[in-house]
Amino acid sequence: MCGIVGITGKNDNAVAVLINGLEKLEYRGYDSAGIFVTDSQGQANLVKVKGRIADLKDKLTPDIKGNTGIGHTRWATHGVPSENNAHPHYSENGRFFLVHNGVIGNFKELKDKYLADVKFVSETDTEVVVQLVEHFSNEGLTTKEAFKKTLSVIDASSSYAFLLMDKNEPGTLYAAKSKSPLLIAVGPDFNGVCSDAMAMLKETHDFIELTDGDVVVLTASSIDIEDKDGNHVDRKPFHVDQDASASEKGAYEHYMLKEIDEQPAVMRKIASAYLNEDGSINIDDALLKAMNQSDRLYIVAAGTSYHAGLVGHELFEKLAHIPTEVHVASEFGYNMPLLSEKPFFIFLSQSGETADSRQVLVQVNELNYPSLTITNVANSTLSREADYTLLLHAGPEIAVASTKAYTAQIAVEAVLAKRLGEIKGIKEAAQFDIKADLTTVANAMQTMVDEKHDIEALAKQNLNTTRNAFYIGRAIDYDTAIEAALKLKEVSYVQTEGFASGELKHGTIALIEEGTPVIAIITDPKTAAHTRSNVQEVIARGANVIIITSESLAQPGDQIVLPDVNPLLTPLVSIVPAQLLAYYTSKQRGYDVDKPRNLAKSVTVE
Numbered sequence: 129m130c131g132i133v134g135i136t137g138k139n140d141n142a143v144a145v146l147i148n149g150l151e152k153l154e155y156r157g158y159d160s161a162g163i164f165v166t167d168s169q170g171q172a173n174l175v176k177v178k179g180r181i182a183d184l185k186d187k188l189t190p191d192i193k194g195n196t197g198i199g200h201t202r203w204a205t206h207g208v209p210s211e212n213n214a215h216p217h218y219s220e221n222g223r224f225f226l227v228h229n230g231v232i233g234n235f236k237e238l239k240d241k242y243l244a245d246v247k248f249v250s251e252t253d254t255e256v257v258v259q260l261v262e263h264f265s266n267e268g269l270t271t272k273e274a275f276k277k278t279l280s281v282i283d284a285s286s287s288y289a290f291l292l293m294d295k296n297e298p299g300t301l302y303a304a305k306s307k308s309p310l311l312i313a314v315g316p317d318f319n320g321v322c323s324d325a326m327a328m329l330k331e332t333h334d335f336i337e338l339t340d341g342d343v344v345v346l347t348a349s350s351i352d353i354e355d356k357d358g359n360h361v362d363r364k365p366f367h368v369d370q371d372a373s374a375s376e377k378g379a380y381e382h383y384m385l386k387e388i389d390e391q392p393a394v395m396r397k398i399a400s401a402y403l404n405e406d407g408s409i410n411i412d413d414a415l416l417k418a419m420n421q422s423d424r425l426y427i428v429a430a431g432t433s434y435h436a437g438l439v440g441h442e443l444f445e446k447l448a449h450i451p452t453e454v455h456v457a458s459e460f461g462y463n464m465p466l467l468s469e470k471p472f473f474i475f476l477s478q479s480g481e482t483a484d485s486r487q488v489l490v491q492v493n494e495l496n497y498p499s500l501t502i503t504n505v506a507n508s509t510l511s512r513e514a515d516y517t518l519l520l521h522a523g524p525e526i527a528v529a530s531t532k533a534y535t536a537q538i539a540v541e542a543v544l545a546k547r548l549g550e551i552k553g554i555k556e557a558a559q560f561d562i563k564a565d566l567t568t569v570a571n572a573m574q575t576m577v578d579e580k581h582d583i584e585a586l587a588k589q590n591l592n593t594t595r596n597a598f599y600i601g602r603a604i605d606y607d608t609a610i611e612a613a614l615k616l617k618e619v620s621y622v623q624t625e626g627f628a629s630g631e632l633k634h635g636t637i638a639l640i641e642e643g644t645p646v647i648a649i650i651t652d653p654k655t656a657a658h659t660r661s662n663v664q665e666v667i668a669r670g671a672n673v674i675i676i677t678s679e680s681l682a683q684p685g686d687q688i689v690l691p692d693v694n695p696l697l698t699p700l701v702s703i704v705p706a707q708l709l710a711y712y713t714s715k716q717r718g719y720d721v722d723k724p725r726n727l728a729k730s731v732t733v734e
């Protein structure tokens with residue numbers, strides 16, 4: 129949450145680099161933004177707005193330029209979205225400027241203890257930090273010493289990635305990180321800092337990972353990293369082999385539609401990444417051994433990734449015969465259940481940065497339990513800190529609502545579950561032809577994507593004005609119903625519940641009234657007839673029903689018919705029309721599909 133970017137270089141192009149970087153980071157928060165730049169003569173400019181990067185651009189004038197600067201795009205935690213609360217924040221004497229991603233747990237105590245006489249202009253926790261740097265520098269410390277002293281009084285509950293500038297030292301950037309992600313971008317005649325490599329891929333493909341406790345001083349030609357123990361360390365850059373254009377929208381109006389459309393290709397990419405020509409599976413033996421030695425898998429995740437975990441539960445139990453539990457990360461960390469004797473943890477996370485999941489991984493590491501992260505982002509925090517990583521190969525996901533990462537997570541879980549079961553000689557795994565099945569899934573997804581205009585019409589007829597809606601299903605379709613409901617509510621603001629269809633009659637059916645949309649997902653042969661009965665019950669109470677079903681279970685009048693695929697993989701296909709319904713409902717209502725209100729993509733605060 130919140131994106132930060134900084135550059136120190138030799139050319140006067142800092143504004144362009146910062147704006148381009150912030151546009152790439154806007155998925156992390158988009159309620160306000162700002163930049164601070166200095167030129168080689170020490171001329172400084174601060175520009176901040178409430179609103180988007182586009183609004184920030186409108187406020188820039190040609191005289192605002194420089195070779196060094198810091199920028200920020202915000203997702204509000206402390207204080208409403210406003211120009212005053214936008215970053216960069218500055219100290220009372222106007223010397224220090226700071227951007228921050230994270231939360232300072234003890235900011236009130238620090239304010240009371242050190243800054244009682246300081247006049248604050250914002251309601252943020254961040255301003256306390258920049259005022260502290262000034263406070264300690266007034267005690268005669270150098271900027272670096274004052275910065276380090278400030279870091280030393282911030283408590284362990286806090287999370288931060290900071291970028292600091294001192295107006296008296298144009299050309300120098302100070303950075304520090306704890307829990308929030310931060311990378312150094314290494315260039316031939318510049319150096320930069322960013323929350324995500326995507327922000328600086330136009331400038332460089334070489335990045336250095338920072339770890340918690342690092343303090344960095346950067347100039348255009350030098351990088352000085354001090355680790356948490358105060359040692360000067362030399363970290364080798366890694367190369368990001370990704371084209372900057374992979375995160376462009378191309379001809380699409382919205383990233384969400386582009387990413388929905390990309391799903392068949394992602395299925396093929398996963399097949400080619402994990403499957404050999406002969407269909408055998410290519411996964412690290414040490415990981416497979418560690419998983420097969422465990423007596424219980426614990427999947428920990430948040431939001432859509434949690435929903436992918438629910439499907440994973442079916443896959444690991446049915447194909448690998450390993451008992452599996454799925455937990456919401458923000459609940460698990462502070463209320464850990466009694467664990468089995470040999471637990472193995474799986475962290476599902478598109479971004480690899482979700483703070484709720486990370487706080488669980490920190491505990492799991494302290495307890496010395498083995499772990500795997502399944503993520504879309506190589507070198508992300510969860511990937512670095514788990515014992516093993518499997519990548520999603522989905523390409524950058526920019527729309528805040530996750531689509532292709534969800535289906536990629538399920539596909540990777542399926543490949544992994546198949547291999548685990550195969551090693552154990554489990555019949556269901558041996559019979560599961562993942563190579564052929566993923567191809568069938570990709571084709572079925574393509575059929576759905578090709579029928580998007582029918583789904584657009586269905587959205588218009590049924591969801592255009594409704595205030596609430598339900599998705600219902602049983603078994604694996606219930607897992608899909610929960611994800612489908614999240615998709616619709618987060619982008620269209622229609623209050624939607626995903627419900628076990630058999631459970632409706634135990635109370636929630638009271639909410640059904642004339643015209644309430646109820647979307648039933650029916651792909652599970654065992655429970656299809658029961659869900660059909662539940663559909664009749666809601667029709668009898670006036671519901672406006674849409675049925676999403678598999679070809680072999682379809683009945684006359686069903687609105688969305690999915691090509692048949694392996695029953696264990698139906699969530700990969702049945703979610704596609706639900707994603708499209710959400711997309712078109714949001715678009716038809718005139719909302720910002722890719723950046724729904726109140727949300728951000730990478731949730732790096734707990």
Ligand code: F6R
Binds near residue numbers: 430433481485530
């Ligand atoms: C919803 C959505 C979120 C994320 C959740 C976890 O469309 O994208 O619910 O799934 O914030 O994020 P990751 O997967 O990055 O850990």
